[in-house]
Amino acid sequence: MPSEHDPERRQFYRIEDRVGLECRQLQGEPTGPPETLFEGGETLPLAEELRRHDAEIRHQLGLLSESDRVLSQLARALNEKLDTVARIMTFQQNPLQDSEWVHVTLSEGGLSFITADSTPELDSLMAVRLTLMPELSQVAAYARVVxxxxxxxxxxxxxxxxxxxxxxxxxxxxxxxxxxxxERQQARQRREQRGDTP
Incomplete structure (x- = not known):
């Protein structure tokens, strides 16, 4: 169904992906961060504090790399390891059901997916939380049904x-x-296995 939003959707590169998807239909305009509408949202202040610490660590790593590249690489690896452990622990505390893993078309501008649930009205607002694989990172946002x-x-x-x-x-x-x-790497490997040239 064409809509006035189509040109805006096309300006972003879209991918086909399988993600964890949680949706909440809203009544009226949102009044707070979307994270608060989902399980675990009560830890939002801690998540914000973690983001501030992470930004400071990344800034210091940039300064450290100018004087000691090896130590900087080690510190960066440790920071990424802690980040991965934190995501795993968060996911294990609130595991998604099989039905919440769905195939979507995703871009920076929005997403589309097939649902058998009751259909929200056009132009209504929803809160969505995506769990992205394999990083297990989560993104919560408000979205409008176009x-x-x-x-x-x-x-x-x-x-x-x-x-x-x-x-x-x-x-x-x-x-x-x-x-x-x-996807490019997998396509290249398939060509090499067949003996094709790029």
Whole structure:
């Protein structure tokens, strides 16, 4: 179903992916961060504090790399290891059900997916939380329903992110780039196995 939002959706590169997807339909305008609408949202202040510490660590690592490259690389690896452990612990505390892992079309601008649940009204707002694999990183955002298409398996919802924080948008952008790189590498390996030339 064409809509006035189509040109805006097309300006972002879209990928096909399987993500953990949690949705909450809203009544009226949102009044707080989207994270607070999902299980574990009560730890939002701690998450914000962790982000501040992470930003400071990354800044100091940049300064350290100018004087001691080896030590900087070690500290960076330790920081990434702690970050990975934290994501694993968060996921284990709130594991998603099988039904919450869905195939989506994802971009920095929004996402679309097929659902058999009750369909929200056009132009209504939803809160969504994505769990991205394999990093197990989570992105919570508000999204507006811009179109609904009927399919044989249910309705395909097209959501456009609404007033999304730049940090969350960049997180999705990095995920898209990583997935693109993996797909290119896999395609190259398949060509090499067949003996094809690029």
């Amino acid at each position: 179109s609904v298409d009927a399919t044989d398996n249910g309705n395909r919802l097209h959501l456009q992110f609404h007033n999304m924080e730049d940090a969350e948008r960049q997180q999705i952008a990095r995920h898209v780039l990583r997935l693109q790189a993996r």
